Amino acid sequence: MSSNLALLTDFYELTMMQGYCLNHYNPDTVFEMFFRRPPFGGGFTVFAGLQPLLERVAELAFTAEDRSYLEAQGLFRPEFLDYLSDLRFTGDIWAMPEGSVVFPGEPLLRVHAPLIQGQLLESLVLNILNFQTLVATKAARIWLASNEGTVLEFGLRRAQGVNGALAASRAAFIGGAAATSNTLAGRMFGIPVRGTMAHSWVMAFSSELEAFRKYAEVYPDSCTLLIDTYDTVKSGLENAVVVGKSLKAGGHRHFGVRLDSGDLEYLSKQVRQRLDAEGLQEAAIAASNELDEEIIQQLLAQGAPIDTWGVGTHLVTAKGDSALTGVYKLAARKVDGRYQPAIKVSNNPEKISDPGIKQVHRFYNGSGSPIADLLATEEERVEAGRDYRFYHPRYPYKFMDVTGAKRVQTLLEQVMLGGKIVTEFPDLPALQGRARANLRSLDHTYRRILNPHLYKVSLSEKLKDLKFRLIAEYAGKGTGA
Secondary structure (H helix, E strand, C coil): CCCCCCCCCCHHHHHHHHHHHHCCCCCEEEEEEEECCCHHHCCCEECCCHHHHHHHHHHCCCCHHHHHHHHHCCCCCHHHHHHHHCCCCCCEEEECCCCCEECCCCCCEEEEEEHHHHHHHHHHHHHHHHHHHHHHHHHHHHHHHCCCCEEEECCHHHCCHHHHHHHHHHHHHHHCCCEECCHHHHHHHCCCECCCCCHHHHHCCCCHHHHHHHHHHHCCCCEEEECCCCCHHHHHHHHHHHHHHHHHHCCCCCEEEEECCCCHHHHHHHHHHHHHHCCCCCCEEEECCCCCHHHHHHHHHCCCCCCEEEECHHHHCCCCCCCCCEEEEEEEEEECCEEEECCCCECCHHHCCCCCCEEEEEEECCCCCEEEEEEEECCCCCCCCCCEEEECCCCCCCEEEECCCCEEEECCEEEEECCEECCCCCCHHHHHHHHHHHHHHCCHHHHCCCCCCCCCEEECHHHHHHHHHHHHHHHHHCCEC
16 A cells, blocks of 8 residues: 555545635644544553554645645646645644553544644554554553463454454554564564464374474474464374483473464363473463454453464454544634634533643653543643642532542643644564553553453533533534544
8 A cells, every 4th residue: 555645534524625725715624533432341451553653644646636636526626636736734732642542532632733634644554543542552452461471462463454354463463463464564563473374284294293393493492383284182292202301311491382273271281281290391382263352351251272372363353342433623713813612412411522732641640650630721731749629521519529549640742834744653572561560551451351340431620611601502503423
């Protein structure tokens, strides 16, 4: 796919853009991207996809071929197509640090730009951030379920297309995967790559033992044998013991076996017992086969002695949630030289947006754990050590008081200025490290795989007053769904 993605947009973005252009209406605006609920019924979400998004935004341009295609649709006028020929993104973007743990309702991204430019970005922002954030969150859940063990992403062959596979590998590593089977993703993103053998290797030789020996000859210091091609316990395990003992006698290490079918709890226990009895205590056991966080958590709770988890389909396709509920809404527009807050009012309270230009502040207790996040207007000064009242975003009569927070972190940082990237991108290990540090800082009740505690994202008093004043003003003007 071309790196220039100007046409990777929903068609109505272009029809709106032409309408603004022909009406000579292009005020400065602020758009925000946020999501409405955490995926998988979880208590947290891991933000991913920022770097590829910013790189695409910086390259946006409508080529002659793009404009010819639009002209052929019979809907766009010559003056608008001429306008597109010089259109580039010249605005500013503020964003959460990639790899951060984030929560519903708070802006992950804030776009300051002329209306036409801000409108153009909507589909691209949501396409990239929704998917990568979803997969990074799934990977984090799997990593936590494994007791922070070794998780390998094996999803290439089941991913939704080439680009989906690459994006999923990147996001899964940020979320906690130790390596990927996707060799191209490894080259592109610097992710460690791992892989052993398929059943076809074993079936290609005259016997299972011969197949194992041939593999061990080529890879004596990184030999993991797939032992379930025929009979896991009676054949595969016994032949693996022969090869494993031979490798150990020759001074070679890093030997292991992989289970890819059957009752993984029972089989892993049988395998561990047999390997230990033969003096192969250091041999590792890897498992794969339609794994997800709930299965892994159950296997460990039952004492399955599995060292490495290969997770493919259910990781890269984000089993349990088809998409992040991310949306992109207008928050403010400039009128007579001043920004006026904008709000979407709805008959569904959860769909009413928070108006104005906002900043997100995370409050921490003395042990370094987050207490709650506060949305405040951009001009509000929020500091540690002061007392604050946190208001529920939908019910103004509900609030909690936060006193004596030891630290307050301001989360939205400027990453683009005048259409240019103004931030240094950390490498993926650093992003993974940030995600793991953020997850470990959370109270364990938010990290639970099932029935987690809900983290509070609240409004400052000033933002609460603004929101409900605007709701009252718009109440008589008609609302949409």
